[in-house]
Amino acid sequence: MNPERRHLLGWGAAAAMGAALAPGLRLIELAQARSPEEAASALQRWGLLIDITKCGECDACVTACHEENGVVSNGRPATDAQWIRKVSLRDKRTGYAQTLPLMCQHCEHPPCVDVCPTGASFKRDDGIVLVDKHTCIGCRYCVMACPYGARSFIHEAVSGQKADVPRGKGTVESCTLCVHRVDRGETPACVEACNKDGGKAMAFGDLNDRDSAIHKRLRTEPSSQIRADLALNTGVRYQGL
Amino acid sequence: MASVQYREIDGRSGGFYVLVATLGIFIAAGLGAAWTMEHQGHHITGMSNRIVWGTPHVFAVFLIVAASGALNVASIASVFGRELYKPLARLSGLLAVTLLAGGLAVLVLDLGRPERLIVAMTHYNFKSIFAWNIFLYTGFFAVVALYLWTMFERRMNRHTKPAGLVAFVWRLVLTTGTGSIFGFLVAREPYASALLAPLFIIMSFSFGLAIFVLVLMAACRWTGRALGDVVLKRLRTLLGVFVAAVLYFVAIHHLTNLYIARQHDVERFFLWEGGVYTALFWLGQVLVGGVVPLALLFGTSSRRALAAAGVCVILGGLAQLYVLIIGGQAYPQLMFPEKEVASSFFDGVVAAYAPSLPEVALGVGGVALALVLTMLGLKLLPFLPHSLADAAAAKA
Numbered sequence: 104m105n106p107e108r109r110h111l112l113g114w115g116a117a118a119a120m121g122a123a124l125a126p127g128l129r130l131i132e133l134a135q136a137r138s139p140e141e142a143a144s145a146l147q148r149w150g151l152l153i154d155i156t157k158c159g160e161c162d163a164c165v166t167a168c169h170e171e172n173g174v175v176s177n178g179r180p181a182t183d184a185q186w187i188r189k190v191s192l193r194d195k196r197t198g199y200a201q202t203l204p205l206m207c208q209h210c211e212h213p214p215c216v217d218v219c220p221t222g223a224s225f226k227r228d229d230g231i232v233l234v235d236k237h238t239c240i241g242c243r244y245c246v247m248a249c250p251y252g253a254r255s256f257i258h259e260a261v262s263g264q265k266a267d268v269p270r271g272k273g274t275v276e277s278c279t280l281c282v283h284r285v286d287r288g289e290t291p292a293c294v295e296a297c298n299k300d301g302g303k304a305m306a307f308g309d310l311n312d313r314d315s316a317i318h319k320r321l322r323t324e325p326s327s328q329i330r331a332d333l334a335l336n337t338g339v340r341y342q343g344l
Numbered sequence: 345m346a347s348v349q350y351r352e353i354d355g356r357s358g359g360f361y362v363l364v365a366t367l368g369i370f371i372a373a374g375l376g377a378a379w380t381m382e383h384q385g386h387h388i389t390g391m392s393n394r395i396v397w398g399t400p401h402v403f404a405v406f407l408i409v410a411a412s413g414a415l416n417v418a419s420i421a422s423v424f425g426r427e428l429y430k431p432l433a434r435l436s437g438l439l440a441v442t443l444l445a446g447g448l449a450v451l452v453l454d455l456g457r458p459e460r461l462i463v464a465m466t467h468y469n470f471k472s473i474f475a476w477n478i479f480l481y482t483g484f485f486a487v488v489a490l491y492l493w494t495m496f497e498r499r500m501n502r503h504t505k506p507a508g509l510v511a512f513v514w515r516l517v518l519t520t521g522t523g524s525i526f527g528f529l530v531a532r533e534p535y536a537s538a539l540l541a542p543l544f545i546i547m548s549f550s551f552g553l554a555i556f557v558l559v560l561m562a563a564c565r566w567t568g569r570a571l572g573d574v575v576l577k578r579l580r581t582l583l584g585v586f587v588a589a590v591l592y593f594v595a596i597h598h599l600t601n602l603y604i605a606r607q608h609d610v611e612r613f614f615l616w617e618g619g620v621y622t623a624l625f626w627l628g629q630v631l632v633g634g635v636v637p638l639a640l641l642f643g644t645s646s647r648r649a650l651a652a653a654g655v656c657v658i659l660g661g662l663a664q665l666y667v668l669i670i671g672g673q674a675y676p677q678l679m680f681p682e683k684e685v686a687s688s689f690f691d692g693v694v695a696a697y698a699p700s701l702p703e704v705a706l707g708v709g710g711v712a713l714a715l716v717l718t719m720l721g722l723k724l725l726p727f728l729p730h731s732l733a734d735a736a737a738a739k740a
Contacts, residue, residue: 181392181696185689193684205679205687214531220474221467238463241456243396244474250531252677252689255393256456259385272385273456329679333530 143229148211149280150230150310150338151294152317152326155203157304162189164204164305167296171281173265184255186278187293201343204293204305207232207253207278208329209338215245215254224275230310230338231280239274246275250330253277280338310338348431349730353567355723360566364719367712374709377702378453386456389703394695395673400454402665403707406551407447407714408481408522409544410661412515413552414439415488417579419515422491422508428578431729432560433508437492438721439556440515441485446714448481450706473524480518487514496725519545526668533610534672539600543593547661550586554657557583559718561651563728572734580650584641587657591634594664613675614667618694621671624663633660670697 168187169175176183187206193199213232215224223239226232234245246254254277261270267283270276281291289295290307297305308317320326326340354360381389391398418436421429452458468475491507494500523544529535557579564571598615601607614625633656640653674695679685685692722728 177387179387180688181394181690182387183393185393188687188689188691190680190685190687190691192680193686195682195684205691214529216469217471218474218528219469220472220478221463222469223467238460238467239457240460240464241458242474243456244472244525246393246396247673248529248531250677251679252394252691256386256396258387258392273382275456330531 143227143231143286145228146311148230148310148338149285150209150308150317150340151280151291152306152308152320152340152342153204154304154306154342155201156343157302158201158203159302160202161301163296163299163301164293165189167292168206168278168281171265171284171292172268172279173261173263173270175261175263177259179258182256182258184257184276186255186276203341203344204297205251205253205329206293206339207249207280208251208335209278209280211336211338213335214248214250214333218244218248220244227282231282231285232277233279233282234274234276236269236271236274236276241273241275243275249277250333250335350431350434350726350728351730352724352726353563353719353722353728355719360719360723364716367716367719370705370712371709371716373705374450374453374707374712377705377709378458381454381702381706382458388700390698390700391703392695392697394690395670395697397669397673398697399666399670399699399703400450400706400710401669402662403710404447404450404454405522405669406662406665407443407450407710409519409548409665410551410555411440411443411447411548412484412519412522413548413550414443414556415511415515416549416552417556418491418495419508419512422504423512428575431732432556432575434492434495434727435560435563435722436556437488437495437511438718438727439552439559440488441492442714442717442721443552443555444481444484445717446710446712449713450710453706473521473528477518477521477525480514480521484511484514484518487511515548516545519548526672531677532672532675533607533678534614534668534675537597537600539593539597543590543597546586546589546593547664550583550590550657551661553579553583553586554654554661558651558654558658561647561654563722564732567728569728570731570733572732574734575732576647576650577645580641580645580653583650583653583657584638587634587637587641587653590664591630591638594629594634609678610675613694614671618671618675621667621674624671625667628663629660629667631660632656633663673697 165187172186174184174186187204190203190205192201192203209230209232211230213224213226216226216232220242221238221240223235224232224245225235241256243256246256254275256275257270257272260272264270268279284291294305294307297303306317306320308315310318310321312318321340324342326342327344328337328340389398415436417429418433420426421433452461464478488511491504491511494504494507520541523541526535527537527540561571598611601611614621616622637653637656637660640649640656674697676685676692676694679691
């Protein structure tokens with residue numbers, strides 16, 4: 104067989120192989136994407152990375168979250184729900200000041216889920232911690248158990264609810280990581296607002312996906328968890344803390 | 345044992361009806377409070393997103409803890425074979441059931457969605473201590489009812505000892521469960537201690553016996569039944585030992601914390617600069633609930649002093665649970681060590697709380713419910729011996 108012919112055959116075989124494998128590869132790709140009807144999968148672990156060195160004195164994330172989820176104030180700060188809040192820190196010795204957004208940390212081992220008597224507090228396979236508003240009896244044990252003070256008990260009737268975000272008096276709620284947006288392939292409202300109007304401090308992504316920007320940064324840059332001593336493996340990570 | 349004559353109380357005197365009516369008013373007020381809280385939402389109470397368990401929980405936990413402790417007199421009779429306590433065993437079982445009913449009523453009526461109780465009965469997360477407690481509490485009713493049946497039904501008397509043993513073990517597990525509601529809360533520095541389970545058990549011994557002694561003295565006095573010094577002397581000594589044991593466990597809990605640098609701020613809060621919580625700890629829990637009853641129980645021998653000691657133990661117990669439950673939440677959660685923390689959600693500051701009228705009404709309503717159920721029990725069935733005079737006690 105002359106070399107030219109051999110070469111041609113080689114290319115032909117490669118092309119045939121490619122044609123045979125391509126649909127399969129495409130199938131893998133399709134299998135990894137998720138249709139709205141499909142259940143959440145443990146292949147993903149949604150999370151946030153917040154660089155607090157870029158977080159300034161703004162509350163774009165808070166405003167956007169509460170707007171997105173229909174969380175309104177009744178003018179009673181002690182009992183009003185807050186899904187996300189800005190926390191100011193000041194070092195006791197040096198006076199070094201910082202500020203950061205704090206919300207549900209979407210733990211891998213969430214204490215709120217452990218203590219919930221009815222299972223209303225639950226974690227989706229993709230790591231998002233939620234409250235089932237139909238089975239929450241309003242015992243508030245999850246509020247007692249949360250290390251981050253992330254949960255709010257709904258102390259009075261709610262109005263102006265968003266279609267995607269059911270809420271109800273007498274139940275407990277917290278940040279859903281904008282699960283309704285995530286399921287549509289969008290990013291949480293806080294992240295979007297921070298990148299648009301804020302300090303571009305917040306990033307959202309799949310902590311399991313080695314190719315995601317968030318995974319790459321977590322792999323190559325230092326980051327920390329709040330109350331890492333509790334070994335809860337939080338889905339929300341911080342930089343500059 | 346066979347010589348003990350039990351008899352229902354008459355329950356036809358003016359005093360009986362006045363007492364039932366008065367307690368009925370408190371129960372109605374409690375129900376009204378629960379209804380208002382449910383319809384308006386919890387914002388009308390003193391509770392908030394920082395203090396999610398308030399005064400109702402102080403009363404509920406007190407009653408639940410006291411319920412298991414009230415059963416001790418029966419346990420001493422059947423499990424440990426002390427004949428002197430046998431005539432008191434039925435009342436002990438009755439109080440265990442009624443106090444638990446009062447406590448659970450408060451707990452359930454304070455839920456954000458009390459109408460969803462059926463959900464709590466049909467959906468279980470078995471990793472939740474609350475879910476265990478649902479079984480422990482309902483099971484306790486069944487076990488104590490069975491135990492009482494073996495006491496009431498002559499043919500079943502021979503089963504009293506095993507039934508008493510089951511009830512005794514059950515009550516220990518139950519109070520372990522109640523203490524562990526707090527003990528397992530790793531996220532809050534004032535809790536997160538295995539010591540809370542045995543502390544709650546010894547608290548139950550003390551609170552339950554204090555209530556038992558007061559109810560026994562009142563019932564005997566108001567129905568004109570003899571109550572001998574021998575029985576009361578035993579109960580007095582027992583109560584004294586329990587009060588001292590509570591103080592011991594409290595001291596160990598705080599000493600352990602004082603040794604651990606991470607817990608120093610918690611101790612400074614509770615023992616020194618916690619305002620109302622510090623005052624309630626030293627004056628309510630330690631002085632009124634510990635030192636004064638000890639002096640009354642061991643320093644004097646009058647019945648009035650015993651009754652006063654019982655009242656002090658109850659008041660001190662309520663103070664202790666207030667400090668633990670509400671003070672434990674008021675103390676800010678540690679998220680950022682060595683930092684001053686501030687936010688719109690009251691991070692880093694001691695949370696404000698003042699008991700509101702609906703909360704107190706609901707809690708007191710639970711106590712009233714327990715007492716009314718006790719009175720009705722005494723009227724309907726022969727729980728109380730005809731006489732507890734020393735001679736009768738000696739015969740028993």
